[in-house]
Amino acid sequence: MSKGYITLAHGAGGKETEALLRNMIFDKLDEKQKRVEGGVGLDSPDDAAAIPLGDGFVVVTIDSYTVSPLVFPGGDIGSLAASGSINDVLMMGGKPIAMLDAIVVEEGFDMDALQEVTGSMMSVLKKESIPLIGGDLKTMPKGQVDKVLITTAGIGTTKKPIVDSDLRPGDKVIVTGTMGDHGATILAMQQGVDVLRSGLKSDSKPLTKVLLPIFEAFLDKVHAARDPTRGGLAMALNDWAAESDTVIVVEEANIPVKKEVRRYLSMLGIDPLYMANEGAAILGVDPSVADEVLQMLRERGAEDAAIVGEARRPADHSGIVLLKSEIGGFRLLEPPTGSLVPRIC
Template sequence: MAGKRHPMHHQPTDQTIGLGHGSGGAAMQQLIRDELLSVLPGQNPDALEDAAVLDLPPGRIAFTTDSFTVQPLEFPGGNIGHLAVHGTVNDLAMRGARPLYLSVGMIIEEGLPLDTLRRIVASLGEAAHDADVSIVAGDTKVVGRGQADGIFINTSGIGTCGPHAPSVAAARPGDLVLVNGTMGDHGVAVMIAREDLQVTADLRSDTAALYSLVEPMLAAGGEGIHTLRDLTRGGLAAGLNEIASSSGVGISVDSRAIPVRPEVGGVCEILGLSPYAVANEGKLVAMVAPDAADAVLEAMREHPLGADAAIIGEATDARTAERGAGATGLVRVTTAIGTTRVLELPAGELLPRIC
């Protein structure tokens, strides 16, 4: 078949990724050596071995995995490389675990510009370095055009647990609800980039690694921090509904206390979306015992990732939470005019409306 061209397949050039890069041959070795290993931190003599051999401190470990796909691959405030690191280290941090090691698997669509890959991998390396985590295992596959969307990245992470592991099922009535900053920044920034909306506001993704914030929170609040949840897909609304149903509590929040950047609120208003249902990549919600809440809030505000931290509500007894007509009704929000309504679990794809 040598020399025969499939009409859909472009020959590999030095400008884009081709199927040859995934063949296991020389092109692939060059790609891994020149483009991937050289910019990733934590590489060790085992880098080209079949498996990494790791030293782990004694005690329990936390282990998680996540896959990443986003369009556009690069957006104001970050790219898919940042997300792939932050998403997984944040999942570890939400169990109170210090992230140590990551694996990175990439599925690259034929035709991805090499420069784009370089920027993504550089960001991945930079994000891992900043999060103090080592990338110790990796895999790269190349698939034909149309079989992926530019690049898909999977990362798995290992971290060491501290003495206390917060849980989504551990919130209790009376807990205060804390967030570390403004809601919806990531989702709106990506949407504007994807749809090429003509918005002049400076809207950037909030993508960030949260362990450095979680560490002082745990130091301040200890076992008083019952639950930590990162507010990714589905935003605050999904996070609160998951906590309420897993913990068997009601949750009541006040929209007047929930931080939302005015420009994010404005874009959401135009598109018919709720900033509470839009994704974040550097935000968490904490359910904290009332006697620990002030200390935790103070610790958050002293950290750059928690400068806009706020107490936005409290957990209630689920039996007294008012029921909505159709939704579970466990989470309620007080509106700008002092009335209350159900804060529903977002349904499916976020679609902009007609008028």
Template sequence: MVENQSDNMSKRITLSHGAGGKIMMDFIKNIILKEINLKSAGEVGLDALDDGASISLGDKTLIFTTDSHTVKPLFFPGGDIGKLSVSGTINDLAMMGGRPLAMACAIVVEEGFSIADLERIFRSMNITSQEVGCPLITGDFKVMEKGSLDGMIITTTGVGLADKIITDRGLKPGDKIIVTGTIGDHGMTIIAQREGINLATDLVSDVAPLWETIEAALKVGGVTAMKDPTRGGLNGALNEMAEKARVGIIIKENEIPILDSVRAASEMLGIDPLQITNEGKAVISVEPAKCDLVLEAIKKTKYGKNAKIIGEVIADYPGDVILETSVGGRRLLETPIGDPAPRIC
């Protein structure tokens, strides 16, 4: 007993524990969840490990979510940590069918942080929250000693109202899989900025609040499951959805929308774009009879113009994701172990 306690004390957190892959999921299940009372306040609780949780209030259902955001650099083409934090929380609400109502934020910066940069970040947060009518209504601000924090961390918490709860485990055989736009944009943009990679076509993050796009899909109906492919990318999101629903998913490589600039950067760095973080995309499972109508509705929205049907749900291979390659073969897309690029969301 003493030896086991000593062994546990010697273990330390690594970057992989927060990277969104298999290591993080195992850590949450085996360490965090066993120490927490898992009593739920609604239909979906912490043990579901979804994008948020639900709170039942009579005939109303609130969706509640919280997330911490850390990115390096803080400012990047297409956005900054402020836009990232607000978009991330709005999107987590949206993935469960929640219309964003209000948000709170807690910001921690290190001593010496630029006030001009802080003002710029606050403006970005305000513009993004106003875009979907989800005001920031309360918050907190802390300063740590210089050198004790790398710049800034923002934690955002959001509440939304759902007519119907959508989970990430509702897939059924026959459902079609839609991705709302090109993948890998955010992660590759951040990596390129860090590494100083210059391409003929500029990389721009896809960070965006998706409620308009998701609302359009929900109004059509037939949506069975949703997830935003953040840490772990499209690969990680699909694997998690398939595992939870105990179904298989087949996706077609030729149908996955990827920008040429993202593909070029991924080949240069040896990083699979299917495993790279996205901050303005959603994976949506839709009943086949409604799929074309949902796709049409999504394409009419600001952030859904490049949406495509990339595959379908099958009863075979429960828990697995199969990629039909461009040359006609098939291969298993295994759950990512971690994130190839930490500190990007």
């Protein structure tokens, strides 16, 4: 094992995260240890895992939430923790059916503030009719953890898991909403920007009502699904290209970005395609149904949904993402490196 120290970049969801996981975990497991037989696991790293059971699959996911600040326009750590694991189940084609949580609280943390974030988590679960079936609570001495951390484990079911390596040449890439909303909002708050005046707001929300009808109608035609959290659209598309041995071409002019997000990030020289979302998804869809899927998304409230590109058969190099600029040129949309926004989710 190489010497060195953990940096914030190792948890940012980019190249450093991938290298750390490969070195520390993936390469130390035999292939049989990476999944349940017949299922999907670390053999195909995704938003969740799938375990065969009866005529279908159980979908399971787990995620820890460390966002700072705890409360932000559009949500807080509690609603984010519930929505995030719900969406991770959805990205495997699963219907969320239950959740567990683990909460770690710092000694001296305000009881009303804890009530607020746990209450917002329960509110999301209640609206989604998802039971909280178990959990854990720990307290830590003051200074040994920052305020409150929440881990959620989501459980769902599906007839067939969506596996991103199934993306194939010709598939259309659809985004369900504007890119970079959550990341821009958290970054602005960390830098002391008055986000209410700036118009920035996180997109944090569950996507069940938007996506479940799509999966019910077109599960066999949706070949890939991902929520672009850490690393944003750029990381998600690079993962897809690598896992499916395709070249993905996206058109900058077709990618929806709110003017408030674009304005703020342009001042910092940051590309919104590298910033996180917490209430949007990317779908890789068979071209025969892409227009119909897009229409269904818009009818169900995803009014900013758009077809932004397609997967192509590589002529020479596979596993890359090309961005066609608004003036017609092409450039590589590389995976992110470093840590643009620590503690974003």
